[in-house]
Every structure is written in structure tokens, then in C-alpha cells.
Amino acid sequence: MLHAAIDLISEKGYNGVTTQEIAAAAGLSEKTLFRHFGSKQNLLESALERFQYAEEMRVFFSGKLVWELESDLLSISKKYHEIMNRDRKLIQIAIQDEGHIPGFKERRLQHPRQLLTFLTEYFNKMNEKGMAACSNPAMQAFTFMMAQYGAFINDLEAGNNYPGISLDQFIQENVKIFVKSLSIP
Amino acid sequence: MLHAAIDLISEKGYNGVTTQEIAAAAGLSEKTLFRHFGSKQNLLESALERFQYAEEMRVFFSGKLVWELESDLLSISKKYHEIMNRDRKLIQIAIQDEGHIPGFKERRLQHPRQLLTFLTEYFNKMNEKGMAACSNPAMQAFTFMMAQYGAFINDLEAGNNYPGISLDQFIQENVKIFVKSLSIP
DNA sequence: AATGTCTGTCAGTAATGACTGACATTATAA
DNA sequence: TTATAATGTCAGTCATTACTGACAGACATT
Structure with missing residues (x-):
């Protein structure tokens, strides 16, 4: 049921989808939708509750790094896209319809903020170790993140817009x- | 009128706004809205027609470059954000509601694709001139663009989420x- | 004065969509 | 088998909303 809701809302937006459609896509009756969730709004809230990745990133940063710039940046990038792609549709909903759930935006934005601090910390340590020359770790971490974010959003919206890339x-x-x-x- | 429509739709989404609201925000009556545009859908189409930046970029790339990597990349970045910010709300609508206007997505995606070719061309020429060492101009241009795009979208959605940046x-x-x-x- | 154009008002239509209640049906567990 | 819980059916309520038509006033042009 939540699966069907996420699918449809991410495609057509919260206001673009009816409770009938969602129930039908889930193979259940509209009535059971309301019996379980009470309201359409609450259904959306339940669906969005899954979103969280800061903790997974924390674990990753404290365990999987080998302190070699190239391979670390590579594995960080891959982890980032792995996580983001897993929650692709949730993120699409968040972008389109975050106005519908009060407070969700703030909760959602904590995760990339956390990631930024992890990455900044990493650059700092690499600097101290003498393995990299980071003149401005916070800004460099931010720049690295923005590139990943841009590529992800581009893929999310534009699919394969740029041929051969x-x-x-x-x-x-x-x-x-x-x-x-x-x-x- | 179009201004009010763009404002409201970019905030609440196409389905989240009524023709009454739009007309009221424009200081006109709902009736005149329909007299001018015929339908809500057509109103949105009219509003989206303005979106185009490839031509402006073409002019920029053929006139404003000085063939010095740092200052060129700087002015390219600034031009990009200047253009994107000018059409901020249109882009927000495009992201949220592009399903409503058939064919709009494709039209919209032409512009960044154009930009990518301009930028690739630039890197190629810098390479030939011996002013830069671009091993893979197309990918490097793409990477540069994705960073700008990410930063723009981040600013669009998250405002000032990262303090001090x-x-x-x-x-x-x-x-x-x-x-x-x-x-x- | 007459005409055309633009706008507002108001009342109304037809459809949609979130949500409910009453009751029947099925599946599960005791 | 029986009690219980979950689900489906169906009819219906109530509010919203895109959109229309009839009419009237404001304004400019001729």
C-alpha cells in the first residue's frame, strides 16, 4: 500500500493522485486505505517516515575509509548515489510536495547537513595526515557534495538527457x- | 496575471492552486482569467513559454570570453546562475509540474544540452591553444555543469541550509x- | 450619441474527490 | 465450530473547483 502511494505520488504529485487510484494500484479497496491511515495526508506522512540516511552515512564514514584520497572519494560518491537512488521516489515527493507535511523539510535537510560535516571532517583529517592539501575543507566538501547532488537530481529528472554520459x-x-x-x- | 500565476504555482504546485486564487492575486476577476486564457492549463502554458536560455548562452560564449581559464570559468558560472535565478520560479514549476504540459520537458532540456556543447567546445579550444590540459573535455564540461546545477537546485529548495556557505x-x-x-x- | 472593447458581478452547472456508515464476506485463530 | 478481526461493497455526503452565461458599468473611438 505504501509502495503504491509512493509510486503514484512521486509520479503525479500529492494533489494529482486520488485515494481511489492509490488503493486500486495496491490491489485493495479505498475503504481499507482509510481504515489503516485515517486520511490521505496521514498516508503520505507514513510513506515519508522511511527517509533517513545520516545514520548510514555515519557508519560508513567511521568504518569504510582507507585514507587514500582517490579510493575514498570514489567509495563516498558511490555510497551517496546508492543511498539516494534507493530513496529516489521519496526524494522526488519531497521536492514536489514538501509543503504538505509541516516540519518534514527541516527533518529532511538534516541528512545532507550531516553528510557535509562528515566530509569536512574527512578533508580535515587528510590535511593533518599530510595526504591532501585542503586549503578550505568546508568549502571543498560542499563543492564535492553539490556536484554529486547535481548529478543525482539531473538523473532523477532528466534521465538520460545527455547522450553518451x-x-x-x-x-x-x-x-x-x-x-x-x-x-x- | 502571468506573474501571479507563476508565483502561486511555483509555491503550491499546479493542482494546489485555484483559478480564483490566481485571479485574486493578480487583482482581476476569475472571469477575465478565462476570457484571456480559456483554461487553467493554457494559462500555465503561456507562463512557461518564456523559458529559454540557450540563445543567451550562445551569445555569451561567442562574445564574452577572454581565453584565460580562471576568469572564463568564473564568468561562465556567474552567467549561469544569473540566468537560472532570473527564471527561478519557472524552473521550480518545471520540476514539480512538468507532467501537465506535454512536450515541455523535452523543450526545456534542450537548453542545458546546448550549454554542455558550448562548454565542451570551450574546453576543446583551450586544449588546442595549450592553455589547459583537458583530457576529456566533454566529461569535464559535464562535471562542471553538474556542480553548478547542484548548487542552484540546493539554493532553490533548501535556501540557506548550510550555515556560513x-x-x-x-x-x-x-x-x-x-x-x-x-x-x- | 452610438458602438465596440474590456472588465466585474453573480448565479449556476457538472464533475470530482476525500471521507463515512451500514452491512456482507472472508480469513484466521481459538 | 465459533469468535474475531480484516476486508470488500455500495450508496451517499459535503466541499471544492474548473468553467459558463447573462447582464451591467467603464472607457475610448468614431
């Missing part, structure tokens, strides 16, 4: 650029 | 990273 190639190239730019002279 | 700082840092990465050894 894949997400994987982008990740490779972006990491290469950062490594070249941050490596020690 | 501004769009201008991002532009500076991002250009710095690319310059360092692409400069000749």
Missing part, C-alpha cells in the same frame, strides 16, 4: 578532478 | 578546483 563516468571524472586539485604538490 | 563562495571554490585540476603542469 553516464552517472558512473561522471563519478570517475569528478573524483579525478578533486584528486588532482587536492593532491600534494 | 554562500553561492558566491561556492562559485569561487569550484572554479579554483577546476583551474588547479586543468592547468598545465
Whole structure:
């Protein structure tokens, strides 16, 4: 049921989908929808509750890094897209319809903020270790994140708009650029 | 009238706004809305017609460049954000409600595709001139664009989510990273 | 004065959509 | 088997909303 709701709302928007449609797509009757969730709004809230990735990122950052710039940036990028793609539709709903659930926007924005601090911390440590030359870790972390975010959103909305360019190639190239730019002279 | 429509639809979405609201916000009667545009859908189409930036970019790329990597990337970034911010609300509508106008998505996506070819061309020429070391111009242009796009969308949706970080700082840092990465050894 | 154009008002239509209640049906567990 | 819980059916309520038609006043042009 939640699955059907997420599918349809992410496609047509909260106001663009009827409770009938959702129930039908779930193979249940509209009545049971209301028996379970009480209201359409509450159904959306239930669906959005799943969204959270900061914790997963924290675990990742405290366990999977090898303190070698290139391979770390690569694995961070891949983890990021893995997580974001898993919640693709939830993010699409969040972008389109966050006005419908009060407070959700704030909750949602905590996660990338957390990621930024993890990444900044990482750059800082690499700096201290002498493995990278980060003149401005916070801004560089932010810049790295924005590139990933842009590529993800582009993929989300535009699909394969740029022929001959894949997400994987982008990740490779972006990491290469950062490594070249941050490596020690 | 179109102004009011763009304002409201970008805030609440196409289905989240009534023709009454739009007319009231424009200081006109609902009747005149229908007299002018015939339907709500047609009103949206009229509002979206303005969106186009490829031509402006073409003019920019053929006239304003000085063939010095840092200052060119800087002015390209600034031009990009200037254009995108001018059409902020239109882009927001496009992201939320592009399903409502058939064919609009394709028309809209032409513009960044054009930009990508301009930027790729630029990197190619810089390479030939010996002013930059672009191993893979198309991918590097794409990566540069995705960073700008990510920062723009982030600003659009999240406003000032990351304290102490501004769009201008991002532009500076991002250009710095690319310059360092692409400069000749 | 007469005509055309633009706008507002108001009342109304037809459809839609969230949501409810009464009752029957099925599946599950005791 | 029986009690219980979950689900379906169906009819209906109530508010909303895109859209229309009839009519009237404001304004400019001729």
C-alpha cells in the first residue's frame, strides 16, 4: 500500500493522485486505505517516515575509509548515489510536495547537513595526515557534495538527457578532478 | 496575471492552486482569467513559454570570453546562475509540474544540452591553444555543469541550509578546483 | 450619441474527490 | 465450530473547483 502511494505520488504529485487510484494500484479497496491511515495526508506522512540516511552515512564514514584520497572519494560518491537512488521516489515527493507535511523539510535537510560535516571532517583529517592539501575543507566538501547532488537530481529528472554520459563516468571524472586539485604538490 | 500565476504555482504546485486564487492575486476577476486564457492549463502554458536560455548562452560564449581559464570559468558560472535565478520560479514549476504540459520537458532540456556543447567546445579550444590540459573535455564540461546545477537546485529548495556557505563562495571554490585540476603542469 | 472593447458581478452547472456508515464476506485463530 | 478481526461493497455526503452565461458599468473611438 505504501509502495503504491509512493509510486503514484512521486509520479503525479500529492494533489494529482486520488485515494481511489492509490488503493486500486495496491490491489485493495479505498475503504481499507482509510481504515489503516485515517486520511490521505496521514498516508503520505507514513510513506515519508522511511527517509533517513545520516545514520548510514555515519557508519560508513567511521568504518569504510582507507585514507587514500582517490579510493575514498570514489567509495563516498558511490555510497551517496546508492543511498539516494534507493530513496529516489521519496526524494522526488519531497521536492514536489514538501509543503504538505509541516516540519518534514527541516527533518529532511538534516541528512545532507550531516553528510557535509562528515566530509569536512574527512578533508580535515587528510590535511593533518599530510595526504591532501585542503586549503578550505568546508568549502571543498560542499563543492564535492553539490556536484554529486547535481548529478543525482539531473538523473532523477532528466534521465538520460545527455547522450553518451553516464552517472558512473561522471563519478570517475569528478573524483579525478578533486584528486588532482587536492593532491600534494 | 502571468506573474501571479507563476508565483502561486511555483509555491503550491499546479493542482494546489485555484483559478480564483490566481485571479485574486493578480487583482482581476476569475472571469477575465478565462476570457484571456480559456483554461487553467493554457494559462500555465503561456507562463512557461518564456523559458529559454540557450540563445543567451550562445551569445555569451561567442562574445564574452577572454581565453584565460580562471576568469572564463568564473564568468561562465556567474552567467549561469544569473540566468537560472532570473527564471527561478519557472524552473521550480518545471520540476514539480512538468507532467501537465506535454512536450515541455523535452523543450526545456534542450537548453542545458546546448550549454554542455558550448562548454565542451570551450574546453576543446583551450586544449588546442595549450592553455589547459583537458583530457576529456566533454566529461569535464559535464562535471562542471553538474556542480553548478547542484548548487542552484540546493539554493532553490533548501535556501540557506548550510550555515556560513554562500553561492558566491561556492562559485569561487569550484572554479579554483577546476583551474588547479586543468592547468598545465 | 452610438458602438465596440474590456472588465466585474453573480448565479449556476457538472464533475470530482476525500471521507463515512451500514452491512456482507472472508480469513484466521481459538 | 465459533469468535474475531480484516476486508470488500455500495450508496451517499459535503466541499471544492474548473468553467459558463447573462447582464451591467467603464472607457475610448468614431
